[in-house]
Amino acid sequence: MIRPLRVVLVLKTAQGGLFTLSHVDELRARGHEVVAVLPPPEGPLSRALAARGVAVVDSPFDFSFRSPRRAAAGLLRLRRTLRELAPDVLHYHLYASALATRLASLRFGAPRVHMVAGPLYLESALIRMFERRLARLDTVTIAASEFTARYYRAFGRTREQTPVIFYGADLGYFRPASGEERARARESLGIAPDTFVAVMVALVYAPKRLVHRGRGIKGHDVVLDAWRGFHAEYPDSHLILVGGGFGPAGERHRLELMDRFRTANPGSGVTWLDTVDDVRPYYAAADVSVSPSLSENHGAAREACAMGVPSIVSDAGALPDTVVPGSGWVVRRGNAAELAAALRLARAEHLRGELVERGARARRLAVELFDDARIAAAVADVIESSAEHATAAAEARPRVFSIFTEARFARRPDGGWTALDPATRAQSWDRYLHPGSGGRDVSYGPSVPDRRPDEKRVRPRAAASGGQPTRWTATVAASGPANPPSSTNQVRVVGRGDPRALADTVALPGGVTLVPLPYYVGVGGLMRRLVPLVVAVARAVATADTIILRVPGVMGSIAAAVCRVLRREYAVEVIGDPADVLRAGVLGSVGRRLAPLAEAQMRWLVRHAGASLYVTNRTLQRRYPRRPGTPSIGLSNVLLRPGTLAAQSRAWRPAPFRVVTIGSQENHYKGHDVLLRAVRELVDSGLDLSATIIGGGRVHGELIELAHAMGLAERVRFTGVVDDRAAIRRLLDSASLFALPSRTEGMPRALIEAMARALPAVGSRIGGIPELLSPSCLVPVDDHRALAAAMARLLTDQQAWEEQSRDNLKLAQTFEQSLLEGKFSAWLAQVPAARRR
Structure with missing residues (x-):
């Protein structure tokens, strides 16, 4: 079963292009949606599509490239229209349509199926030079004849990329006329039953500038020149021309030809009709069809064949395909004398009654080559195949996630990059690289949310009808080789990179690259580097395949604004609350006033x-709700690896007690200063207590000084950053309590990992902490006395302590990697690509 597709059909005209209707009907019969983009005004094609219930959208571009400025503006408008239609496949005929659609859909991702209506433009050396390169933008170039296919294969396109599928004719609609129909048609035209009648059905095109200069490509001047001599010789003959001018220029050219060859004169033997909705009566009236084009695919000759009318065709393009021995004649293009000679042969056979057999042979050829039902099925097959191939290639191709983060990076001695924050080193990107694979083991890093803005540092388908084998094939492959299947993604981390700083820590892993942004320190540094920072973020957004913003943060805020301007989709990982940060007083009274704006x-x-x-x-969902209908998940970024969880809960031990905390000391977000004051309170109350503070950063020295000033030098140990998981686990296992008096939090990794060791804990009533700890273990932000009281109560109550040990271990088990990685993988698969189709 092929999934339902939205096929957007683009044509430069609503006046012609009726040959696409059978393709549209077949696609819709297979369950696909077709939307047509056509320029106004309304014409036969748009009316026929509307009658079928097909949506017709006015093209904002007139497909004229005469004025580069107007063309550029029109292409941009067309691009917006196509993007809003979100095509699964773009399908176009006629060269101006192809050129415009290719350019307007650059980097869309949707496959492009170009069906070449005729080879005229390929006869220009200049256009061939450009088309050699532009053809690469087609996923598939359907050549409507072997003649056209040879051009594209000479450009380097493979046979699989250039299937040959003729334009067809509806063999039920176009069928040999009965004797009664023939008599009625001639009577309506005032033509005697025994008169020799030739017919030419073609719109009149103005001469082109680049090919066949001064002459219309359909060869009206050739047939009129040949007819002038032939009719002088056989005045009882009659020529019917069916077709008005294509556009104002084409109509002017038609009037010039009428005047030059005096077709309006009663003795000219010419009836020139304007464009008609039904050409069948004119074929029914005719003995022979004439197609003297200077450049052509199969043109009207295929309809003449279907009507059982023998043809005289020029040797231009694919027209010789419409004639086999015994069905018609082929003459050199532009040669009026040869055309007149062929008319004489046809008239002679008409008089002998032999043209009837030529007509029957022409009908058999139409059944063999031009059965519209089979051809429409073949075109639909190509469109479906291109979509299937694109889907398979996209699934096989590693996704590239551009993650915009506040993380900071420094150069390694070997020239690579390493994260300055342990929490954003190699292990933090595993779940993007190998979603659902279990990842790799992770070395411990402090629980650090990304830096905030105020930081100071750095169907079943219809079967083709039976019949003889055709010359076309529906085999198709997309341009270029498909990437081999892979379950591994790639990650582009977009963050600040300091090329002057050196750090000999773990390099970013394979599959992860850094897009370094201008480095700055603090609010003042941000203001000085704001312009180059915005430019760098915009460049990263413009080149991203899939965008994930870790927010809050400066990078995420800038990237979101750029995404809105560039019309890019993005996903967010909400890891904290900026309003909480500012209300906590990190930026003083100014920050508190800015909190509502940040929210x-x-x-x-x-x-x-x-x-x-x-x-x-x-917690964060309530304050920052998602857009309805978008994929969303509540999922900690903490995944507990095998071996992290304690085997069982703990038994309480009496004093001396040791409290442990872990967190970044880049700023005071983690409330380590609050903990120091609480320790002082407890020591003063006579509790035998010490503290171990793990982490490093800009305020590390300031915290040590505070501990000395409070007389806690012998009671508090500062370890600095500890990257050894085993060492961290030993410290947690030897502790009596974990404390996290943060001023802001998302879902704290350090607290969860402490709970995984069955360690009781207390924390501030902020962010995701209340989702982890019972109410009795929560305290207000910045309240060291409440913190001291909660710690003392838990440490000295054996029953409460052991109950919390059991509860914490049980809750931590819900963060096991095997339980969460599948949820994350499912969410990641739903993250939209940056570029909207």
Whole structure:
């Protein structure tokens, strides 16, 4: 079963192109949706499509390239229209349509199926030079004849990329006329039953500038020149021309020809009709059809064949395909004398009654080559195959996730990049690289949310009808080789890179590359580097395949605004609350006043995301709701690897007690200063207590000084950053309590990992902490006395302590990697591509 597709058909005219109707009917019969983009005004094609219930959209571009400025503006408007239609496949005929659609859909991702209506433009050396390169933009170039296919194969296109499928004729609609129909048609035209009648059905095109200069490509001047001599010789003969001028220029050329050859004169033997809705009566009236084109595919000759009318065709393009021995004649293009000679032969056979057999042979040829039902099925097969191939290639191709983050990076001695923050080193990208694979083991890093804006540092388908084998094939392959299947993605981390800083820590893993942004420190540095930073972020957005913004943060805010301007989709990982940060007083009174603005900006950013991940289950979702109908999940970015969880809960031990905390010291977000004051309170109350503070950063020295000033030098140990997982686990296992008095949080990794060791904990009532700890273990932000009281109560109550040990271990088990990685993988698969179709 082929999934339902939206096929957007683009044509430069609503006046012609009726040959596409059978293709549209077949696609719709297979369950696909077709939308046509046609320029106004309304014409036969748009009316026929509308009568079928096919949506017709006015093209904002007139497909004229005469004025480069107007063409550029029109292409941009067409691009917007096509993007809004979100095609699964773009399908176009006629060269101006092909050129415009290719350019307007660059980097769309949707396959492009170009069906070449005729080879005229390929006869220009200049156009061939450009087409050699532009043809590469087609996923498939359907050549409507072997003649056309040879051009494209000479351009380097393979046979699979250039299937040959003729334009067809409806063999039920176009069928040999009965004697009664023939008599009625001649009577309506005032033509005697025994008169020799030739017919030419073709619109009149103005002469082109680049090919056949001064002459119309359909050869009206050739047939009129030949007819002038032939009719003088056989005045009882009659020529019917059916077709008005194509556009104003074509109509002017028609009037010039009428005047030059005096076709309006009663003795000219010519009846020149304007464009008609039904050409069958004119074929029914005729003995022979004439197609003297200077450049052509199969043209009207295929309809003449279907009507059982023998043809005289020129040797231009694919016209010789419409004639076999015994069905008609082929003459040199532009040669009026040869055409007149062929008319004499046809008239002689008419008089002898031999043209009837030529007509029957022509009908058999039409059944063999031009059965529209089979041809429409072949075109639909190519369109479906191109979509299937594109889908398979997209599934096989690794997705490239561009993750915009506040993380900071430094150069390694070997020239590579390494993260300055342990939490954003190699292991943090595993779940993007190998979703659902289990990842690799991870070395421990402190629980650090990405830096905030105020930081100071750095169907079943219809079967083809039976019949003889045709010359066309529906085998198709997309341009270029498909990537081999792969379950591995790629990651582009977009973050600040300091090329002057050196760090000999773990390099970013294979499959992860850094897009370094201008480096800055603090708000002042941000203001000085804002312009180049915006430019760099815009460049990263413009070249991204899939965009994920870790928010809140400066990078995510800038990238979201750029995405809106460039009309790119993005997803968000909501890892914290900027309003909480500012209300906590990190930027003082100014920050508190800015908190409502930060909250509103964050709401806007999340509401416009195409997918959202929250590190909490409820807290952040309530404050920053997603856009309805978009994929969303509440999922911690903490995945507990095998071996992380303790085997069982713990038994309480009496004093001395040791409290442990872990977190970045780039700023005071983690409330380590609050913990120091709480420790002082507890020591003063007589509790035998010490503390171990793990982490490093800009305020590390300031915290040590505070501990000395408070007389806690012997009671508090500062370890700095610890990257050894085993060492961290030993510290947690030897502790009596874990404390996290943060001023802002998302879903705290360090707390979850402490709980995984069955360690009781206390924390501030902020972010995702209330989702982890019971109410009795929560304290207000910045309240060291409440923190001290909660710690003392838990440490000295054996029953409460052991109950919390059991509860914490049980809750931590829900963060096991095997339980969460499948959910993350499912969400990641729904993250939309950056470029909207």
